[in-house]
Each structure stands twice: as C-alpha cells, then as structure tokens.
Amino acid sequence: MNKRRGFIKRAGMASIAAISGLDVVFADNLPEGMSIVGLQDDLPWGKDSEMTLLNDLPWNIEAKAHLLDDAVTPADKFFVRNNGLVPENPDAATWSLRIEGESAENVKTYTIKELREKFNTYSYNLVIECGGNGRSEFNPPAKGNQWTIGAVACAKWTGVRLKDVLNDVGLKNDAVYIGYYGADIHLSKDPSKIVISRGVPISKALEDETLIAWEMNDQQIPILNGYPLRLVMGGWPGSVSGKWLNRIIIRNKVHDGEKMGGDSYRMPCDAVAPGAKVADEDMCIIESMPVKSLITSPKSGAMIDRGKSLKVSGHAWAGDYKVSEVHVSINFGSTWQNCSLDRPVNRLAWQRWTTQVSFPKTGYYEVWARAADEQGNAQPMVVPGWNPKGYLNNACHRIAVQVS
Ligand SMILES: Nc1nc2c(c(=O)[nH]1)N[C@H]1C(S)=C(S)[C@@H](COP(=O)(O)O)O[C@H]1N2
Ligand SMILES: [Mo]
Numbered sequence: 001m002n003k004r005r006g007f008i009k010r011a012g013m014a015s016i017a018a019i020s021g022l023d024v025v026f027a028d029n030l031p032e033g034m035s036i037v038g039l040q041d042d043l044p045w046g047k048d049s050e051m052t053l054l055n056d057l058p059w060n061i062e063a064k065a066h067l068l069d070d071a072v073t074p075a076d077k078f079f080v081r082n083n084g085l086v087p088e089n090p091d092a093a094t095w096s097l098r099i100e101g102e103s104a105e106n107v108k109t110y111t112i113k114e115l116r117e118k119f120n121t122y123s124y125n126l127v128i129e130c131g132g133n134g135r136s137e138f139n140p141p142a143k144g145n146q147w148t149i150g151a152v153a154c155a156k157w158t159g160v161r162l163k164d165v166l167n168d169v170g171l172k173n174d175a176v177y178i179g180y181y182g183a184d185i186h187l188s189k190d191p192s193k194i195v196i197s198r199g200v201p202i203s204k205a206l207e208d209e210t211l212i213a214w215e216m217n218d219q220q221i222p223i224l225n226g227y228p229l230r231l232v233m234g235g236w237p238g239s240v241s242g243k244w245l246n247r248i249i250i251r252n253k254v255h256d257g258e259k260m261g262g263d264s265y266r267m268p269c270d271a272v273a274p275g276a277k278v279a280d281e282d283m284c285i286i287e288s289m290p291v292k293s294l295i296t297s298p299k300s301g302a303m304i305d306r307g308k309s310l311k312v313s314g315h316a317w318a319g320d321y322k323v324s325e326v327h328v329s330i331n332f333g334s335t336w337q338n339c340s341l342d343r344p345v346n347r348l349a350w351q352r353w354t355t356q357v358s359f360p361k362t363g364y365y366e367v368w369a370r371a372a373d374e375q376g377n378a379q380p381m382v383v384p385g386w387n388p389k390g391y392l393n394n395a396c397h398r399i400a401v402q403v404s
Contacts, residue, residue: 045224048076054145058082058187059224062150065397066299068315071345071352072125073153075217080224081130081151083259084195087183087244092214092228101179101249105170112214112229118168119160124209125349126234127154127317128241131265131286134393137383140275142390149294149397154315154350157232159213162248163206171202171250178205179255180231180242197257198239198265204287209234209348212245234348235319237286237391239265260285263388274386288319291379292394293326293353293371300399309358310401316341317350318373326353329368330401333381336370359403368398 043051047061054060061080068077092112100107110118130151135142145151166178179199186193204210211232214221221227226243233240239259249255259265266283268276293316304310316323322344327336339355359365372378381396 045080045222046076047080047224051077051079052148052150054147058084059086060145061224062147063153064299065149065294065296065314065399067296068150068153068294069296069313071154071315072217073155075155075219075222075225078153078155078216078222078225079130079151081132081145081238082184082224084187085185085189086223087185090183090223090228090244092220095228095246097212097229097245098247099165099169099250100247101251103172103175103252104250105172108169110165115160115165115212115214119164121158122161122208122211123156123158123215124211124234124346125154125156125344126209126211126232127152127348127350128232128234128238129153129289129292129317131237131239131289131391132389134383134395135390137393137395138274138386138390139383140386142388144389151238152292152294152317154317155216156218157211157213158215158218159211159229159232161208162210162212162231163208165212166205166248166250169250172252174252175202175250176253177201177251177255179249179251179257179260180240180245181247181249181257182226182230182242182244183246184244194258196239196242196259197255198242198260199251199255199257200233200236200240200287204233204236204240207233209346235288235317235321237265237289254285265389265391267385267387267391271385272387276386278388286391288321289317290384290392290394291318291321291323291371291373291377292316293323293369293379294397295328295367295369295399298399298401301402302399303402303404304359306359306362306403309356311354312339312357312367312369313352313354314369314397315350316353316369316371318371318377320348321373321375323351323353323371324374326369326371328355328357329370330357330359330365332366333368333396339369359401362403365401365403366398367401368396370396
C-alpha cells in the first residue's frame with residue numbers, strides 16, 4: 001500500500017480523536033468495513049477527502065457507505081479502480097475509437113465528434129460495481145485491493161449505444177463476443193503489455209443500456225474514471241466497462257484478452273471449500289452481479305436518544321435484474337421489517353429504499369439491510385462462496401447505532 005507517496009498517515013483511534021476533536025463513536029470494535037480509517041491528506045484528482053485511498057500506484061480509491069447517499073453518485077464520490085497508469089494528456093478533440101475484428105464486416109474509426117453526430121445520444125443511470133467489492137472479508141484472504149463496501153457507484157452516463165455503432169460497422173453471423181482496449185499504460189511501462197482487455201457476449205453488448213459514453217453526470221468523465229471515452233455496462237463486474245476506450249474488437253469466440261482467463265474475474269463454476277485450488281477449466285466468467293444493498297444514511301456510529309425513531313435509507317441493486325424487496329433487522333437478523341422501495345429510474349440503475357426504525361430500549365444496535373431480487377435471490381447475511389480472487393461478496397451491509 002502507498003508504496004510511493006504514503007498518503008495515509010497511520011494513527012490510532014485515540015490520537016485521531018485527539019487531533020481532530022471528533023467524537024469517535026465506539027470506534028474500537030466496529031464490525032468489518034465500519035472502522036474509521038486513519039487521517040489522510042486531501043486526495044488528489046478532486047476526490048472527496050473522506051474517500052479511502054487503497055493504493056496510489058495504480059490509483060485505487062473507494063467510498064464509505066455514507067458518501068454514497070446521493071441517488072446519482074457525484075464525481076468526487078465515485079470509486080476508482082485502475083489496473084495500470086492513467087494515460088498522459090488524453091484529449092477528447094483528437095481521440096478516436098477503432099472497431100474491427102474477425103467478426104466485423106468492416107473496420108471503422110470514429111472521433112467523438114463523429115459518434116455524437118452520427119448516432120442518437122442516450123443517458124442512463126447505471127450501477128458500476130467492481131467484481132472485487134467486499135474482497136477484504138474473505139478468509140483465507142484474497143490478494144488484491146482490500147475493498148470493503150465502497151467500490152460501487154451509480155452515475156448518469158451519456159453517450160451512444162454500443163449496438164448502434166456495432167451495427168454501423170456490421171456484425172458477421174459468427175459474432176459472439178466483443179473485447180475492448182484502452183489507452184492506459186502497463187505498470188511496467190512496457191508499451192507491448194496490455195493492462196486489461198475484457199469483454200462481454202454480444203447479447204450484453206447489444207442491450208439498449210450498453211453505452212460508449214463521453215459524459216458522466218452531464219460533465220466530461222473524470223480522467224481517473226476514463227476520460228474522454230469509456231464503455232459503461234451496468235450490472236456486470238466493473239471490469240467490463242473499459243476506460244480510455246480506443247478500440248473494440250468483434251470476436252467469433254469468447255474474448256481472450258488480458259484478465260479474461262485464469263482467476264481474473266472468474267469464479268469456481270461449482271462452489272469450493274475455502275482455500276481450495278481450482279483447476280482452470282473449473283472456473284467460469286462472472287456475468288451479472290448478485291443482489292446487494294447499502295445503508296447510506298445514517299452514517300455508522302450514529303447516536304440517538306431513546307424513544308426517537310430513526311430514518312434509515314440506502315440503495316439496492318441486482319445486476320441485470322430488479323430488486324423486489326429490502327428488509328432491515330435491528331436484532332442481528334432475528335426479525336426483519338419491510339422497507340419501502342423505489343423503482344429504478346431506468347433498467348440497471350440502483351433503487352432507493354427507506355424505512356423508519358424504532359429501538360425498544362437503550363443499548364448498542366446494528367441495523368442490517370437485506371435485499372432480494374425479482375428472481376427470489378436474497379443477500380446472504382455472512383460472506384458467501386469463497387473464491388481465489390475474492391469476488392462477489394454480497395453479504396448484508398450493517399451499521400452501528402447507539403441508543404441512550
Ligand atoms: N482501460 C481500463 N479500463 C478499466 C480498468 C482499467 O484498469 N483500465 N479497470 C476496470 C475495473 S476492474 C473496474 S471495477 C472499473 C472501475 O471504473 P471506475 O474506476 O470508473 O470506478 O473500470 C474498469 N475499466
Ligand atoms: Mo474491478
């Protein structure tokens with residue numbers, strides 16, 4: 001961590017309280033993912049100073065749950081997951097996107113201006129969640145960024161439909177997959193090495209909501225999040241939403257680019273015991289992400305007076321599917337109460353849920369939230385299926401509340 005710049009100053013909870021004068025509420029033993037991270041200097045790139053820096057080479061930055069309360073995640077609270085180095089001085093005016101491949105009828109190159117002029121523009125609110133969000137809780141531990149709960153966001157994305165562009169290029173009958181390439185630079189700085197080149201089956205590529213986007217929240221995309229052009233495919237692991245997009249290839253087989261094979265973004269096809277070795281042929285590519293939710297208000301560590309009820313709210317999402325219900329529990333899952341749940345503003349957007357909670361007596365409480373999707377799948381209360389890289393932890397989120 002922080003091999004280069006050392007942004008995070010390590011400090012014990014007591015000294016944080018002393019330095020900042022903050023009331024650090026029962027901080028010592030908060031549940032996993034709820035602890036208060038050491039003080040850090042302001043993050044660069046305009047990210048909110050409360051975001052957590054996991055790594056600065058490459059940049060990896062996550063949100064805390066209470067930062068994700070907005071229906072549309074603002075740029076300064078949008079997580080960053082980089083596998084390589086940010087391209088130097090990318091420029092929207094000169095950027096181009098090339099489409100080719102063995103299953104393309106033609107090879108075509110478009111500037112961003114040409115994309116805007118030639119095709120209809122669409123905007124959708126789309127959830128991007130890193131496949132490794134929640135990784136920090138697996139045991140045995142998985143290598144990689146130790147994401148807690150904040151590698152997820154739902155912004156408004158604007159661009160053209162990938163399907164309109166693919167149809168303009170022409171798909172051969174044998175087209176089954178697409179793959180992307182971006183302009184980021186391998187950590188080794190070796191120009192022949194590719195940072196990441198993932199893809200999706202043609203069916204996902206041809207969905208209405210699959211965008212080649214140049215705007216996030218009506219602004220140019222922040223450079224860390226892919227300026228000037230990126231793919232956005234809601235509901236699938238974030239790694240399919242290629243940033244700094246400059247090339248797409250149309251494939252007649254499953255795309256075999258960097259991080260499509262091995263343990264990358266793949267899960268054991270059948271569940272395995274924690275720590276098991278899994279043969280390559282027994283690993284399956286992750287597609288739609290599992291149902292999940294966050295409690296975004298109040299912030300964990302809330303202190304309330306006895307007799308007052310507490311408004312609890314957050315978001316829920318379920319990959320390609322809709323969330324059908326959200327429940328909360330204040331007694332460690334013994335009983336659950338139903339929350340009110342909004343419809344998504346469009347397909348693949350997260351859904352707001354809200355409820356009012358009353359606590360029967362004084363003491364320490366946790367509020368747990370549990371979403372279920374329209375297929376009948378609910379979130380597990382503890383960490384689900386272990387896998388080598390620690391993907392798809394969709395266990396219930398919980399916050400601590402002290403009633404006195
Ligand atoms: N070119 C490129 N695209 C990329 C990545 C990358 O490192 N390089 N990271 C991927 C991963 S693993 C995720 S989770 C998302 C994160 O998007 P964000 O950084 O905008 O949050 O981008 C994806 N697209
Ligand atoms: Mo990711």
